[in-house]
Amino acid sequence: MNFYFILLASVFFSGSEANKFNVTYTELQFCKEYDVKAGYKYSSFFHIDSLKPNRNLADKDDTILNLRLFVLATKDAHILLSPTDQIKSSPIYEIVLGAGGNTFNEIRRQRQSQPLSTKRQSNFLSSTDVMPLTVRILKSGNISIAITGQPPFITAFDPNVLDIKYISFSTWGTAEAKWFYDCENDSTGDILSPINQNLTDVQRLLNDLLNGYDPNIVPIDLGTVFLDFDLVNADFNSKKSFLTSHGRFRANWIDPKMRWKKGEYGGKSRIHLDKVGPADLIWTPQIRLLNGKDDHFGSIPLLYTVTIFSNGSIWAESMSTTFSTWCLNLNRNWPYEAVSCNIQIQLDHFTSATLIPLNKTFYIIPRSSRYDFDGGEWRVIETKSISSVQSNPNIPYTVVTADGLSSSISTLEINVILQRNSLFYNQLISVPLIGAFSLVLLSFWVERFLRIMLNALSLFILIAMLLILADHAPNYYTPTVVVYYTCSLYVVWASLLTFTIHCWFKERKPNIELFTQIASSTWVQLVFGLSFDDTYEYKDFEEDATNDFSKVIDRFFFFIFLMIFFICTAVGY
Structure with missing residues (x-):
């Protein structure tokens, strides 16, 4: 495009209301130009230290970033400031100008989220006015974006300020933008040209x-x-x-x-x-x-x-x-x-x-x-x-x-x-419960060491399952299955109690006349599966009577708990 034509056009518009920022071609001819096509994508990254005047910052200065930019866009002009040159880097600073259909500006600490500051400004960007911007980030955490020569139009504070090393540009949706950056009088830039958008019917x-x-x-x-x-x-x-x-x-x-x-x-x-x-x-x-x-x-x-x-x-x-x-x-x-x-x-x-x-x-x-x-x-x-x-x-x-x-x-x-x-729970809960209860019932038919082993095994299964149920069952009420497991523990204690009574009888040998009458009863022997002998030998009288009475107690508890087991199985839990 002819240089003099652009210069005359810029001079003409500088006197009109539309060209409110009075940006001339002289200011832009020493800038680098970057065109952003439609779509939200940060494709090119530029190292901050290579850009003027940022590369001349003194180490003792409180400034992390001090860049002058120009933008020409209708809406949705995006600036990405990142510690790395990776698009997925997080956290970052994302500055969005003319977002929401050119209705608000925003400073974010992550892409598309975590806004640090939002300010509503309708019709902020313009497709005819090149806007001069100054972006500053201080080590104290203060972030400011200003139209050059004016107070900041949006500011933010980040207590964990990022060490910015790279900058990139993008837009959103169908919007397009033209950026001018690295502006100093020792840098030769491209010629300013208008944005020519060949939009489809849908884009329009x-x-x-x-x-x-x-x-x-x-x-x-x-x-x-x-x-x-x-x-x-x-x-x-x-x-x-x-x-x-x-x-x-x-x-x-x-x-x-x-x-x-x-x-x-x-x-x-x-x-x-x-x-x-x-x-x-x-x-x-x-x-x-x-x-x-x-x-x-x-x-x-x-x-x-x-x-x-x-x-x-x-x-x-x-x-x-x-x-x-x-x-x-x-x-x-x-x-x-x-x-x-x-x-x-x-x-x-x-x-x-x-x-x-x-x-x-x-x-x-x-x-x-x-x-x-x-x-x-x-x-x-x-x-x-x-x-x-x-x-x-x-x-x-x-x-x-x-x-x-x-x-x-x-x-x-x-x-x-x-x-x-509930098939999984049915197997997980039913099998240990039935197994433990069966072992307890069996313990009423055996004696001494074997009885203690069966009770100990049942006790281990029931306590282990109760600990598992405590991690899964609701705690604002007591589920029925937990009640059954708790009752099974009582059955184990009953089996151990009858075994203790049996041992006490053998050790103390109390008055057994009543016990002998009960143990020698034909109906008791028939019901509880005892010997059908009508009398006891004298030398074995006390020992046999004690053993038979202990068996009566064991078989009595066995039938009681067996009926409870069948009732619970029939009713279900």
Whole structure:
């Protein structure tokens, strides 16, 4: 382009209101130029120490970074300041100018997150005015961005300030930008040329729709948001009483600012946007969990894949998300639960729009890209959504709407019914319990050392299982299976007690006339499987009578506990 033509043009515009920064070609001809095409990608990194005037900073100076830049863009001009030249480096500083359709500026400590400072400034960037910028970072942690010669328009403070070594440039969406950097009179730069954008119908449509659009403002007259949750799988933690859900939110709403005439844009009736987050490009419904657990209490940021129709109707499906909500199992039937849990949702915006369950099934994201699965410990039996409006003047917060304060808040309640696949628990719990109980029952038929070994083995199994159950069973009530294990411990103690009585009888030899009558009874001998001898030899009289009476006690307890065992098995646990 002819040098004199540009110079005359810059002189002409310097006297007009449009060229408000009065940047001339003389200032730009000694700068290096870098063009950024559409798309969010930091492809080239420049070493800070090689740029003037930053490379002349004295070591004793408190300044880490002092750069002068020029930018020409319509919106979404991004600067990345990083300690390394790796795109995935974190943490970093990301400076975003003209974000949200040229409505706000932001300083971030990580790409697309962790904002240190945000300032709303509409129509900040211009496609005709080259903006001079000064970026400064001090060792004290102060960060400032200013239009050269003016006070900073945005500042931030980072107590753990980064040692910046590299800089890179990018944009967002369909926006393009032209950067001028390394500006000093000993550096020869390229010639300033306007940005020539050969936009498609979709790109042109997006530019027109997003120009001046503020994604932080709820759409005008937003009366209804249709919302549901496509639950893929769920897991219930019985011990701590919370439900973990994994799936996708789907929503539909009307945004009047997203309407266009199809004939003006090549007949396009719809456009698609990917990974639209909170306050990014367009307004999207972000949710608040009223019964969320720990980190999930409150807002959950959602990334949507969006389809916008020419009539302003917007259909959106979120990326896969996982969150936890509190849920108390009132049935108290661990581990054979059928649990009913509720997920309580409100819009995380200053709006009184009504949430209505979205009954229509649709999938914006292709089914082939989904990772749905139905397996694991829990099986989803049923899900249903119920919409309600809480109207209570005593609630601790209100909603600010165009009509003032409102205490009516729309809540969407998603009821999830789960059934545990309890085969694993059935085998894990039943086999040790039956085995330990059988060993205890068998101990009533044996004597001395073998009896002690059977009881010791049963005691070990029962205590080990109780310790395992203590890690898995809920602790706000005592499950039935824990009661059975505890009762089995009592049976072991009963077996050891009868063995102790037997030893006492043999040692003390008490008055055994009554014991002899009981042991010599025909019915007792028949029922308890004793010898059918009518009399005892004199020399063995005391010993035999003692042994037989001890057997009567053992067999009595055996039959009692055997009946208990069969009753518990029949009833189930």
